[in-house]
Every structure is written in C-alpha cells, then in structure tokens.
Amino acid sequence: MKICTGIAPVNIAVIKYWGKKDEKLILPMNDSISGTLSTDEMHAKTSVALSPDFTEDKLWLNGKEVSIHQPRVAVCLSELRKLAQQKKSGGDMVHWKMHICSENNFPTAAGLASSAAGYSCLVFTIAHALGLDSSQVSHIARQGSGSACRSMFGGFVRWRALPSELEGKQSDGEESEDLRRKQSEASNAEQIISEAYWGSMRVIILVVNDQAKSTSSTDGMQRTTLTSTLYTHRVHTVVPERCERMETALNEKDFATFAQLTMQDSNQFHACCLDTYPPIVYMNDTSHAVVRFVHEFNTVAGGTKVAYTFDAGPNACLYLLEDSVPLLLSTLVQYFPASSEISVPYVRGLKYSTTPSPLQLP
Ligand code: ADP
Numbered sequence: 001m002k003i004c005t006g007i008a009p010v011n012i013a014v015i016k017y018w019g020k021k022d023e024k025l026i027l028p029m030n031d032s033i034s035g036t037l038s039t040d041e042m043h044a045k046t047s048v049a050l051s052p053d054f055t056e057d058k059l060w061l062n063g064k065e066v067s068i069h070q071p072r073v074a075v076c077l078s079e080l081r082k083l084a085q086q087k088k089s090g091g092d093m094v095h096w097k098m099h100i101c102s103e104n105n106f107p108t109a110a111g112l113a114s115s116a117a118g119y120s121c122l123v124f125t126i127a128h129a130l131g132l133d134s135s136q137v138s139h140i141a142r143q144g145s146g147s148a149c150r151s152m153f154g155g156f157v158r159w160r161a162l163p164s165e166l167e168g169k170q171s172d173g174e175e176s177e178d179l180r181r182k183q184s185e186a187s188n189a190e191q192i193i194s195e196a197y198w199g200s201m202r203v204i205i206l207v208v209n210d211q212a213k214s215t216s217s218t219d220g221m222q223r224t225t226l227t228s229t230l231y232t233h234r235v236h237t238v239v240p241e242r243c244e245r246m247e248t249a250l251n252e253k254d255f256a257t258f259a260q261l262t263m264q265d266s267n268q269f270h271a272c273c274l275d276t277y278p279p280i281v282y283m284n285d286t287s288h289a290v291v292r293f294v295h296e297f298n299t300v301a302g303g304t305k306v307a308y309t310f311d312a313g314p315n316a317c318l319y320l321l322e323d324s325v326p327l328l329l330s331t332l333v334q335y336f337p338a339s340s341e342i343s344v345p346y347v348r349g350l351k352y353s354t355t356p357s358p359l360q361l362p
C-alpha cells in the first residue's frame with residue numbers, strides 16, 4: 001500500500017474566468033489572472049491510499065463518501081493514470097485502485113474557491129503518488145474545475161485560453177482525437193510573478209455568508225454565456241486588453257493600477273451575472289457595503305490602498321499591501337461592528353503565498 005497526503009491553497013482571481021468554450025475539456029472563453037494564497041489558513045487537504053487489495057476507487061469529501069463516478073473526478077483519475085503509463089511512472093500502482101479523502105478547512109461551495117483548492121489538491125497528490133511531475137499536470141486539474149489549474153502554482157498566475165490556431169471544428173476519427181489532446185494540453189496555467197517578487201502583497205478574506213451558493217459556478221457561467229450580451233463585450237473587447245495591463249501592473253508592482261483593474265473586473269463580472277437571464281445575484285447588501293467601505297477608505301487614505309474582489313458568492317476578498325493592513329483592519333472593525341454580518345472571527349488575515357511551490361507534502 002502507498003499513502004500520500006497533499007495540501008493545496010485557494011487562489012483568488014483578479015481577472016475573472018467565467019464561461020467555457022468547451023464544457024467537457026473545460027476550455028475557458030478568456031484568459032484569467034489570480035493570486036495564490038498561502039496554505040497557512042485556507043486550504044484543501046487530500047490523502048490518497050493505493051493498494052493492490054482495493055477492489056474499487058472511492059472518494060470521501062469532507063468526511064462523507066461521495067460518488068467517484070462524477071465525470072470531473074473520473075476524468076482526472078483516468079488522465080493521471082494515462083499520463084503515468086505514458087511516462088512509465090508509478091510501476092504497478094497505475095493498475096491499483098485508490099481511496100481518496102479530501103477535506104477543506106473553510107466553507108465548501110460558498111464562493112471561496114473550494115473547487116480550485118479541492119481539485120488542484122486531488123490532482124497534485126495523486127500525481128505525486130504516481131511519481132509524476134506536478135508542474136506538468138495543471139491541464140488535468142483544469143478538467144476537475146477550471147480555476148484549479150491556477151492553484152498548481154504560487155505567486156500571480158495566468159491561465160491562458162486556447163490559442164486561436166488550435167481552435168477548430170471537431171470532426172470524428174483519429175485526427176479529431178489528436179486535436180482534442182492538443183487542445184486539452186494547450187490551455188494551461190503559468191506563473192507570471194513569484195510570491196517573492198511582490199512579497200508585501202496580502203489578502204484578507206471577509207466571510208459574509210459561509211453557506212453553499214444556490215447557483216454553482218458551473219451552472220452560472222453556462223447561463224451567462226448563453227444569455228448575456230454584456231458578456232460578449234466583456235470577453236472579446238475588455239478582458240484581452242485588461243489582462244495585458246494587469247500583467248504590466250504586476251511586473252511594475254504598480255499597486256494603484258493593479259487595484260483599479262481588480263475592482264473593475266469584479267464589478268464587470270457581477271454586472272454580467274445580473275445581465276444573465278434569469279439573473280444571477282451572488283453579492284448581497286453586506287457585499288455592497290464592503291464595496292462602499294473600500295472606496296471610502298481609499299478616498300480618505302488619499303490613494304488606492306485596497307482592492308475588493310468577489311467570486312461567485314457574497315464573500316469579499318481584499319488585496320492590499322502589508323503596510324496598509326493595520327489601518328484597514330482597525331477601520332473595518334469600526335465600520336462593521338461585531339454585531340454586524342461580518343463577525344470578527346471571520347476576518348482572516350492571509351499572507352500571500354510564501355513557498356516556492358504552493359503545494360506541500362507533510
Ligand atoms: P466554490 O466557489 O467553492 O469553488 P463551486 O461551485 O465552484 O464552488 O464548486 C463547489 C464544488 O467543488 C463542490 O460541490 C465539490 O463538488 C467540489 N469540491 C470542493 N472542494 C472539493 C475537494 N476538496 N475535493 C474535491 N472536490 C471538491
């Protein structure tokens with residue numbers, strides 16, 4: 001029997017992924033950029049046991065057994081086994097069944113990137129158990145949950161959409177299978193800047209509501225791509241240029257530009273959700289109060305010191321530099337007293353990723 005345990009961080013997008021060109025391979029409509037958080041607080045932890053005596057694959061999520069046959073889990077397992085066979089890695093273990101236990105130490109499905117941490121952890125840990133190079137499997141994590149491919153790297157990470165020369169109509173037969181494989185391997189995440197490069201970056205997560213959202217990211221983005229005209233404008237006109245400007249801001253450590261682009265992108269993503277028909281509402285009154293708070297804070301501070309961003313849920317993620325943290329936290333506690341919807345134990349000060357590889361094996 002072989003047992004491995006891995007830990008994987010969440011990542012919070014500053015240019016959002018929302019919408020797929022290909023539902024099965026999870027190929028995104030646009031590039032996205034995110035920061036990977038340290039595993040100190042919010043993370044997924046996965047243990048995998050492989051044994052020649054196991055008769056079937058099994059999966060437990062947060063202590064409860066769930067189906068191993070759900071397509072996204074199944075595709076990750078089969079792709080990892082296929083790759084191990086190709087690379088002649090893992091020996092007989094490629095044929096052994098596995099028992100996988102995965103848990104998150106933060107709310108699952110609440111818009112805090114549990115699918116990103118969860119699938120990157122699952123793929124990383126199994127890859128490690130089978131002796132595969134974990135920097136080469138982000139395209140497999142992507143097939144578990146799109147955002148998961150970005151959690152395979154630390155620092156700020158860009159997930160690239162399919163290059164246009166690989167886009168094309170599918171036909172049957174061997175040629176199309178070859179094209180599918182090339183397409184699948186071409187949409188990958190890569191690090192733009194390391195955590196050490198901009199080491200003073202910090203993220204604070206404000207948990208407004210830790211309940212599971214009513215519209216999953218997968219369902220929500222599918223509906224947006226089908227119905228929102230604002231989304232078409234976003235994907236074709238806004239995001240390509242915004243990604244380039246964001247990459248420049250990161251390379252130049254230009255916080256004011258970084259923060260403005262981050263807030264604008266979050267706002268446009270949620271505007272697209274509202275433009276979806278029927279509309280999707282992820283932010284609530286408290287989320288909007290956080291938006292107002294950040295703009296007021298920046299005005300009083302005399303410059304853009306903090307950026308908010310909201311994923312598919314009401315919870316706020318604040319990006320800021322280390323020297324702004326004390327004032328931000330003390331002002332926040334006054335603005336949102338303990339009795340309000342954001343309670344103090346839920347304010348988590350997260351250090352930005354500090355390890356060269358965000359994934360650690362104990
Ligand atoms: P979130 O905003 O938390 O990422 P999503 O709607 O994108 O929410 O995805 C939530 C789903 O991701 C869960 O219902 C579950 O299927 C999957 N998931 C979350 N955490 C894990 C994990 N640790 N291991 C495997 N799958 C996970």
Ligand code: DP6
Pocket residue numbers: 012013015016017018026032113115116144145146147148217218219310311312
């Ligand atoms: C709003 O990666 O959870 O957090 O690929 O269908 O699993 P699936 O969706 P998921 O979507 C994340 C959406 C987002 C933005 C982002 O992380 O870029």
Ligand code: CO
Pocket residue numbers: 113114115116145147217
């Ligand atoms: Co998700």
